[in-house]
Amino acid sequence: MDARWEDRQQVLEALVRDPCQDDGNFARFLLLQETRWHGHSWGFSHSIELAALLIAEERHVGDVWLLWEAVCRSFDTWCGLPHHLLLAAGVSITTEYVKGSDHPQRDNLLEHLGKISQVTDEEVAQTLSQRRRYYGEILDELSV
Template identity: 55%
Template sequence: MSISRGVASPCRRRRPEHPAKREIAIPDETVAHTSKDDALGPAWWTEDSERWDLLQFEAAHDAAGLPLDPWWKDRRDVLDALILSPGPVDHDFARFLLEQETRFHRHCWGFSHTIETAALLLAEHRRPDDIWHLWQAITTSFDTWCGLPHQLLLAGGGTTLTVAYVAGSGHEQEDNLLGHLQELAQVTDDDVTTLIAERRRYYTDTLRELDDAQEHDDDR
């Protein structure tokens, strides 16, 4: 398994490709990149939600025919930094990041590891009502359907509690989601906890390896 720096089709393999070596840099208030040592920590973003505009997907950019959401790399760096930090992160911020990644993937072909890390950060909160945001992310495209772990839908308490919540929700997507949940293998809350921990550990280990490799190259 490997992570993708860009947006690549995942359906020939379950996970995206390995990224090029990079520093994890987070934008400051002028959207200027900093070095890894000077990067703003995750707490900076949660101090003021107005700063989140720096990471917002701009559909107009895509409509103009430009190849990449201009803030996608900044969002990627923020998500990488957050997955390397002890969780869970601020719930509203996690939901915002997944919404932006969902919007980005709706306008782009392929799959990036960023939408999975955003989904993991939200799923860590284990809130039943987050299932609608996770469902929207999964159903965004063929690629997100193939690339995202569907068991994250059960983060609100495993199969039994999740099905009961959705069945009583009255949500417009209730029937569609219930039909899909019934097709998934039954899992317990502990099973979902294990999945989230394993996927988070995978990304943490991979990003640290990339940092170590970058530092080794810089010392040459």
């Protein structure tokens, strides 16, 4: 295993254990790194979900593109990352934002959002809460 990947994993785990309001840009950087790494490897590492979760919890609608790139990076990230993270800023807010965008992936993302549009803001919040709790419990167990 690459030592740099292990370092990113440890940093992400520390950010999940003890989040800070100023972690957003650093988490975005880490998600970009994880997305690149997942494009060159087989399988799914939970480190990409840790980074995506940190970003989704900030609920910035513009992050939908970064999250979409992570989801679409490979078959494994498509299957492994919760697609509800794409809607973290709010279902209608995100959909309207994407509709008004000139991003090259706009049509693809809009089509996908249409397929998951039955999701409510409450279900998205529940997904975020469940994933945060899940990783918190796992990390607590590992530190014992």
